[in-house]
């Protein structure tokens with residue numbers, strides 16, 4: 001009896017807030033499936049990602065839920081297809097009135113209920129809105145340091161991207177305010193100093209981890225890097241240092257941030273009690289050519305529903321809990337919220353979730369609970385519905401379409417000139433035998449063809465009958481007055497919105 005009591009007591013202690021695992025989510029921007037060294041790139045220098053891959057679980061079949069930033073990030077943080085939260089069509093702009101609805105439950109909100117300290121650093125891109133009402137601090141993050149949208153969404157022709165004074169390549173978006181850097185809801189820089197940005201982020205991340213560990217508090221860090229999105233930039237230690245030009249330098253700086261985080265976890269003594277998860281938001285922006293990322297052997301890139309647009313490099317790392325290896329199980333950014341809920345003991349939000357707990361894949365080298373992945377286009381609509389479906393090893397395309405974001409790549413079906421095309425029957429590929437989606441399977445070569453198509457059709461009907469599109473946040477429109485300005489009320493906007 002006494003023994004039982006002791007057992008109960010200690011197991012209760014085991015669940016105390018201090019022992020709850022840390023969670024670090026590292027997101028790269030527009031980094032392709034073929035970009036990290038550990039995913040086969042011959043000249044990228046990514047020693048820290050390679051370490052994570054060697055010591056953790058590398059995913060070969062991991063998907064984001066959208067092929068562009070805002071919807072992909074919404075899905076990552078909510079575990080729901082972005083159609084539900086209304087993050088379509090396209091992405092948010094500095095003047096967007098909309099944002100990720102505040103009644104959506106993010107991973108940060110989930111973990112805060114479990115006593116976690118939460119922080120986000122880097123690129124948000126889930127809305128700014130009236131007086132910053134959609135900033136991360138209103139979505140469960142205690143602290144935020146970063147830019148609330150993409151770092152090409154402000155004029156960049158006069159900004160230095162590489163030291164000592166190499167200006168950014170191209171002009172980025174014109175006619176909007178210069179890029180702001182926020183600390184919580186206050187602008188601390190406008191315009192951003194690109195060459196000092198990552199060291200500032202890394203310091204913030206390091207301090208956040210060390211402080212939380214010192215207080216014996218569980219913590220959640222969401223490190224959403226701007227790398228390797230256009231325009232590429234880097235600080236002194238990385239400028240001109242890679243074998244891959246500006247993109248390689250940016251990737252090297254990103255990789256070094258991974259190292260900074262790992263070192264902080266070690267120094268704080270919490271490395272063995274922390275899940276580190278790395279992935280990317282969507283495929284590479286192929287139209288940037290030599291300055292864009294690489295989808296490896298996958299077809300097309302950003303903006304498309306070919307695998308190059310949505311299949312991502314991903315690694316989970318937790319020494320002592322996750323045994324090193326590669327998993328070929330199907331998984332998605334949608335699955336991170338349920339997995340984090342499971343390891344932290346948090347209750348799942350009472351909404352329709354699209355994710356599955358990945359614990360079996362991570363900790364038991366087991367099977368995925370996920371059987372399907374649905375691919376929506378950038379301009380998703382209830383009318384057209386899903387463009388493609390992954391079901392086991394098969395993928396069926398009901399529609400295909402190119403994208404400006406994947407323009408100029410060798411395959412013309414990736415380009416913006418490739419219009420929306422409906423396929424009856426759907427184009428069927430075997431992604432295990434043919435990950436590049438090169439060879440369409442037909443009823444003549446595959447005796448089970450009709451049955452596979454029917455199963456996929458059944459899954460799609462079931463999925464779509466449960467899919468409710470939220471009101472489009474993008475269609476709420478733009479109001480230039482909402483753009484963040486370090487000198488509120490100044491004239492003439494947007495030029496006056498800068499530090500003097």
Ligand SMILES: *[C@@H]1O[C@H](CO)[C@@H](O)[C@H](O)[C@H]1NC(C)=O
Nearest residue numbers: 101102103104105351470471
């Ligand atoms: C959030 O509120 C909107 C508007 O009332 C509603 O349509 C939507 O279903 C709510 N979403 C969630 C996740 O509760």
Ligand SMILES: *[C@@H]1O[C@H](CO)[C@@H](O)[C@H](O)[C@H]1NC(C)=O
Nearest residue numbers: 130131132133137184185186
């Ligand atoms: C904007 O937000 C700040 C900080 O949250 C607050 O102090 C201020 O009153 C708000 N201004 C308006 C116009 O709502």
Ligand SMILES: *[C@@H]1O[C@H](CO)[C@@H](O)[C@H](O)[C@H]1NC(C)=O
Nearest residue numbers: 155156157158174175178495
């Ligand atoms: C860039 O610098 C030029 C030359 O000083 C100036 O005329 C122009 O207004 C600047 N553009 C922006 C967007 O700051």
Ligand SMILES: *[C@@H]1O[C@H](CO)[C@@H](O)[C@H](O)[C@H]1NC(C)=O
Nearest residue numbers: 269270271272318319320321
């Ligand atoms: C962390 O876990 C690894 C692998 O189980 C082990 O080798 C190492 O000693 C542990 N480190 C600490 C500080 O407990």
Ligand SMILES: *[C@@H]1O[C@H](CO)[C@@H](O)[C@H](O)[C@H]1NC(C)=O
Nearest residue numbers: 451452453454455456457458
């Ligand atoms: C598809 O659904 C129909 C209707 O529910 C059912 O009769 C059929 O057996 C299903 N087909 C497959 C291959 O599962």
